Amino acid sequence: MSDVSPKSAVELAMEKLARQDAEAGIKTQALTAEQKQGIADARRNYKAKVAECRILHTSELVAVSDPNAHAELEANFRRELERFATDRDRKIDIIRGQSDKA
Numbered sequence: 001m002s003d004v005s006p007k008s009a010v011e012l013a014m015e016k017l018a019r020q021d022a023e024a025g026i027k028t029q030a031l032t033a034e035q036k037q038g039i040a041d042a043r044r045n046y047k048a049k050v051a052e053c054r055i056l057h058t059s060e061l062v063a064v065s066d067p068n069a070h071a072e073l074e075a076n077f078r079r080e081l082e083r084f085a086t087d088r089d090r091k092i093d094i095i096r097g098q099s100d101k102a
Contacts, residue, residue: 031096038095046088053080 007015021028031039057077064070 021027024088040041042088042091046084050081051086053077053084 018028057073060073061070062074
């Protein structure tokens with residue numbers, strides 16, 4: 001009898017995805033420690049910016065009683081969050097792209 005334990009559903013799904021990637025010609029490359037650190041820094045920076053923006057947004061909302069001004073602040077807040085996320089994703093893509101050039 002074999003010493004191989006049964007695989008979990010997650011392991012089976014990951015193997016299936018890896019096979020599909022291989023068939024499609026997609027190459028996976030492990031990230032270096034520097035890349036992992038850079039990605040972690042980008043994510044940490046994003047979280048800090050979001051936290052700061054939330055604090056400022058909350059303090060601005062307290063000072064506003066006009067519904068139109070409130071709606072404008074909410075729209076600006078959502079735009080800022082989207083911009084932060086886009087910046088974070090762009091930085092991560094750049095960091096990951098460095099492994100393709102190495």
